[in-house]
Amino acid sequence: MYRYTDFDAAFLAERNAQFRAQVARRIDGSLTEEEFKPLRLMNGLYLQLHAYMLRVAIPYGTLNSAQMRQLAMIAERWDKGYGHFTTRQNIQFNWPKLADVPDMLDALAEVGMHAIQTSGNTIRNVTADHFAGAAADEIADPRPVAELIRQWSTDHPEFQFLPRKFKVAVTGAPNDRAVTAAHDIGLRIVARDGQIGYRVLVGGGLGRTPMIGKVLADFVPGEDLLPYLESVVAVYNLLGRRDNKYKARIKITVHETGIDEIRNMVGDEFAMRKAAFAGIDQRMLSEIESHFAPPAYETGGTESFDITYAINPAFRAFVDTNVDKHRQEGYAIVSVSLKAHGATPGDATAEQMRVMADLAETYAHDELRISHEQNVILPHVPRRHLPRIYAALRRAGLATANIGLISDIIACPGMDYCALATARSIPIAQEIATRFEALKLEQDIGPLKIKISGCINACGHHHVGHIGILGLDRAGVENYQITLGGDGTEEATIGERAGPGFGAEDIVPAIERLVHAYLDLRDDPEETFLQTYRRLGIAPFKAALYPAEAKADAA
Amino acid sequence: MPRAFTPKVVTANALLEGDVVYLTEDDRWTRQLTEAELIEDEAHAQLRLLDAEMRPGQVVGPYLADAVAGPDGPAPVHFRETFRATGPSNYAHGKQVESKNV
Numbered sequence: 057m058y059r060y061t062d063f064d065a066a067f068l069a070e071r072n073a074q075f076r077a078q079v080a081r082r083i084d085g086s087l088t089e090e091e092f093k094p095l096r097l098m099n100g101l102y103l104q105l106h107a108y109m110l111r112v113a114i115p116y117g118t119l120n121s122a123q124m125r126q127l128a129m130i131a132e133r134w135d136k137g138y139g140h141f142t143t144r145q146n147i148q149f150n151w152p153k154l155a156d157v158p159d160m161l162d163a164l165a166e167v168g169m170h171a172i173q174t175s176g177n178t179i180r181n182v183t184a185d186h187f188a189g190a191a192a193d194e195i196a197d198p199r200p201v202a203e204l205i206r207q208w209s210t211d212h213p214e215f216q217f218l219p220r221k222f223k224v225a226v227t228g229a230p231n232d233r234a235v236t237a238a239h240d241i242g243l244r245i246v247a248r249d250g251q252i253g254y255r256v257l258v259g260g261g262l263g264r265t266p267m268i269g270k271v272l273a274d275f276v277p278g279e280d281l282l283p284y285l286e287s288v289v290a291v292y293n294l295l296g297r298r299d300n301k302y303k304a305r306i307k308i309t310v311h312e313t314g315i316d317e318i319r320n321m322v323g324d325e326f327a328m329r330k331a332a333f334a335g336i337d338q339r340m341l342s343e344i345e346s347h348f349a350p351p352a353y354e355t356g357g358t359e360s361f362d363i364t365y366a367i368n369p370a371f372r373a374f375v376d377t378n379v380d381k382h383r384q385e386g387y388a389i390v391s392v393s394l395k396a397h398g399a400t401p402g403d404a405t406a407e408q409m410r411v412m413a414d415l416a417e418t419y420a421h422d423e424l425r426i427s428h429e430q431n432v433i434l435p436h437v438p439r440r441h442l443p444r445i446y447a448a449l450r451r452a453g454l455a456t457a458n459i460g461l462i463s464d465i466i467a468c469p470g471m472d473y474c475a476l477a478t479a480r481s482i483p484i485a486q487e488i489a490t491r492f493e494a495l496k497l498e499q500d501i502g503p504l505k506i507k508i509s510g511c512i513n514a515c516g517h518h519h520v521g522h523i524g525i526l527g528l529d530r531a532g533v534e535n536y537q538i539t540l541g542g543d544g545t546e547e548a549t550i551g552e553r554a555g556p557g558f559g560a561e562d563i564v565p566a567i568e569r570l571v572h573a574y575l576d577l578r579d580d581p582e583e584t585f586l587q588t589y590r591r592l593g594i595a596p597f598k599a600a601l602y603p604a605e606a607k608a609d610a611a
Numbered sequence: 612m613p614r615a616f617t618p619k620v621v622t623a624n625a626l627l628e629g630d631v632v633y634l635t636e637d638d639r640w641t642r643q644l645t646e647a648e649l650i651e652d653e654a655h656a657q658l659r660l661l662d663a664e665m666r667p668g669q670v671v672g673p674y675l676a677d678a679v680a681g682p683d684g685p686a687p688v689h690f691r692e693t694f695r696a697t698g699p700s701n702y703a704h705g706k707q708v709e710s711k712n713v
Contacts, residue, residue, distance in 0.1 A: 083627070085668045103671055105695055106705045107629035136704055151704070154627050400701045471691060472699035482701045532689050 057120055057423065058203050058347045060168040067211075068165045071172065075099045076158035083155065098178070098216075100171025101157055104475050110149045110157060111174040112164060116184035116202040116226070117145035117426040117433075119169075121413035124424055126167040128409035134160050139409070141394060141402040143466055143517055144223070145183045145426045146174055150473055172210055177218045179209035179289070183225045185233045186427035189348065190389050190435040192381045196245045196252050198228035200345045201281065204337065207344075208282055215289055219296030220304035222289065223261075230546060235428060237269040237548035238262055238520060240306045241288060244546075246275060253277045258288060258318065259310030262514035266550045267307040270315045272322065280330065282337040287325035291318065351421035353384050356440045364443040370457075371446050373499075377457040379442065382435075388442060390420075390434040391427070392449060393456040393464060397493040401467040401485050402430030411452040415445050428517075429466055431459065462497075462504045462571070463489035466517055470510025470527060471534075477510035479527025479534040480560075484508055487564045492571075501571060504585045505544075520544035522586045523570065524551045525563065536563040538570070540597055541589045552594055554601055566601055573600030619656045620647040620678045620685050621663045622695070623670035631695045631706070632670060633685075634663050640670060642706060644696040645684030650675075 060068075075095070082092040096102075100111040112127070119127075127147055131139045134156045135149040142148055152160060164170055174181055182202045189197040205224060209215065215222070225239040236242025242257035253275045260269025276284050292306045295313060310318055364371050380389040392412060395401050404412075412432055416424045419441040425433035437445065449455040458464045465488060468474065470481030485508055492498050507521030511528075518524030524539035535557040542551030558566045571585075577596055578588045589597065599606035621634035622644075632640040633647035641647060650656040656675055663673035677688035687693045698705025 088667055089671050103624055103629055105691075106631060106698060107624075136702075152629075154629065471694055472701055480700060482699075486701070529691075534690065 057118060058115075058168075058199075058344060064168070065165070068170055071099075071170075071211075072158065072161045072165055075161060079154060079158055094176065097175040098172065099157075099161065100174035101152075101154075102175060102475075104150070104473050105471070106473065107151045108154055108157070109473070110152050110160060110171055111142070112147050112149070112169060112171045113174050113181040114145050114147060114169070114426050115206050116182055116188065116199050117186050117428075118184075118188075118199060119424050119426070120422050121417035121424070123167045123169055124409050124413035124416070126163060126169070128406035128413070130160055130163055131406040131409070133163075138403050138405045140400070140469065141404065141426050141430050141432070143428045143430065143468070143515055144181055145186070145428055146181055147426070148469075150469075175221075176216075177220050177222075179205075179212065179215055179218075179222045179224065182206050182209070183223070183234055183239075183428060185227045185229055186425040186433050187233060187380065187389055187435065188228060188425075189350065190382050190384075190387075191229050191231075191233075192383045193231050194229040194383065195247050196228045197348055198226035198234075198243070198245060200341060200348050201243070201245075201254075201278075202226045203344050203347075204282065204341050205285065207340070208286075208337070214286075215293065218289070218293055219298050219309075220301070220306075222292070222306065224285075232544075232546040232548070233427075235517065235520060235544040235548070236260070237546075238266075238517070238544065239269065240292075241285065242269045243281075248275050251277065254281050256284065256288070259307040259315070260548070261305055261307040262517060262519045263305070264302060264512045264514075265305075265307065266514070266519040267311065268548050268550065270310060272315065272319055278341075279335070279338050280326070283330045283333045284322070284326055287322045287329055290325050290329070291321045295321075350384075351423070351436050353387065353436075354438055355386060356438055358386060358439045361439045361442050368443075371443060374446055374455055374457040375442065377461065377499075378459045382437075384436075386439055388437050388439050390437050390442070390445060391459045392432040392434065392454050393458055394431050394454075395458055395464050395489065396453055396456045397458075397463055397489045398486050399489075400482050401465050404432070408452050408454055411448060411454065415448055419445055429464065431464070458498060460503045460505070461499070462492050462501050462506060464505070465489060466505075466507040466521070468508070468510050468516035470508075470516075474510060476513060477527070478512070478529040479510050479536065481508040481510040481516055481525075481527055484525060484527070484536065484560070484563060488567055491564055491568065495568075497571070497575075500581070501575065502581070502584055504571075506567070507542075517544060518542070519550045520548065521551060522589070523567065525567075526557075528557060530557065534560045536560065538563075538566065538601065540570075540594055541586065543586060554594065554598055555605075556602075569600045569603070570597055573597055616651075616653040616656075617677055617688075618679060618685075619650045619675040620644065621650070621656075621659050621673055622647070622676045622692075623663060623673035626667075626669055626671055629671075634659060634673075638662070642709070643684075644678070644687065644692075645681070647678070647685045649678055649680055649685040
């Protein structure tokens, strides 16, 4: 894991001292809200429906036990004893008081964390595959380059006032677990003739105008990546629209300008900028890479695992659902679900954070990850420790065996917290999870991703949910639109709108009809919801959602 | 024809706590919607909003929200204002559990 240098620590201390003074000047009246707002947003501080909200970056979703424990301490000392993990691998505290925020930021700095550029029209927290460094299918670990991008973009003087926010995601594996095609820039590590390079996607994004990223460059060699990225952002900085907030993202710039023209402009810009880098970025990268060496893997036997797996069905279900293949023999990747049936997706109590931190430290090389699907990962777990980890998770209410299943729902905070929301998300997720738990159908249904957003900005990724749910305000009443067939993987697809929306009390029954239709329609239990949808198209699912209309058509 | 004016309250978030507050008839900020001044006249509403905007050291983002007269005082019209007046629905946090005497 990356450890802060003296430079990093000094930079953060200075920045936090600046913000402390800015908060003091706001409170004593020297700064108006208009003056203060951009300053607080630069430091991740929002004002939401009921309170301030502090969004803390977890760069590329990676943290150690000390950092996780500090998040727990912050949750207890300055919030209400919990935190909310987000679809951008951040954590949000929902109840801080303005005067406490400088202390919270100092506490974060103690463990090498910050909230810089988690808001505002800047390059945001760089996200990555949550299985990075552990996945069996990986070409290279995406985190060193993600850290390089974090350092380059943090306080980058040219890019503090972009036309709009700018999100970068990196995957090092062909199976895209980082939704790279839905980012302003998506980077996919590829190998060509034995050389590692990057396929660069640009102009992806969700929100009110969902678009899949287009390939800007098929292969950018490692030593060209940073000047190439800087060229893309520089072109966007000049071309991007500042007249209309809703047309300001790079996806619109690419759409209006054309990918070929953008590619030419980036090429011209790159020719000018490349020389200025003079290899400094590569020296920094090789220093960063040394922080990300694989852990010192152990070679213990797996007998305790094998025995428990054979005799304990609950443990077997947990392993079959929540444990993935590790690249190292004798190891596993454990996904800890923050989606207990009926709980708020992505929320963890301070006590749960400490349990996960302790497990990481004791058994799993002191590493944790946050996934964009709002779960926590223990990436390097010797298989022989799985029974003990399972038992500890179970005691903490963290052993729900539902990763990738219907109750593993992404949900944004929605109108329970968010000032932008048009409807609630959390209660819908809770009701769906509870309903399918009661039906005991979850395992039978198999892989199914439901994603819920409480407004058109799509923080809940509904466009790429196999079933997407979008909460809207229709004449003063919550109303939920369904999209079908979305996919956030390397085959990224935007879901198709099924038809008119449903009221809050009708949306869960509608999802139930949809799922029963799938169970009736699938060729065999191995065919997933998405595969059935792709084979048959939207028509039979529409018929299930709108039975009255289907009957009228047939008459 | 212009739309008929519907009753309003002046609401904002408190600068220090971020909590939802409402302007009372005697110029206090209250945490309780029921204690807010229910404004039935459009011109008066604009004046009260100006009054609120003159107090940037106390509140952030004042605006006029629709409200109706209820048995205990002003009550919300839109569901967004219902959440602001009570708190989130997933936990018993916020106004629904806090003391009325803040």
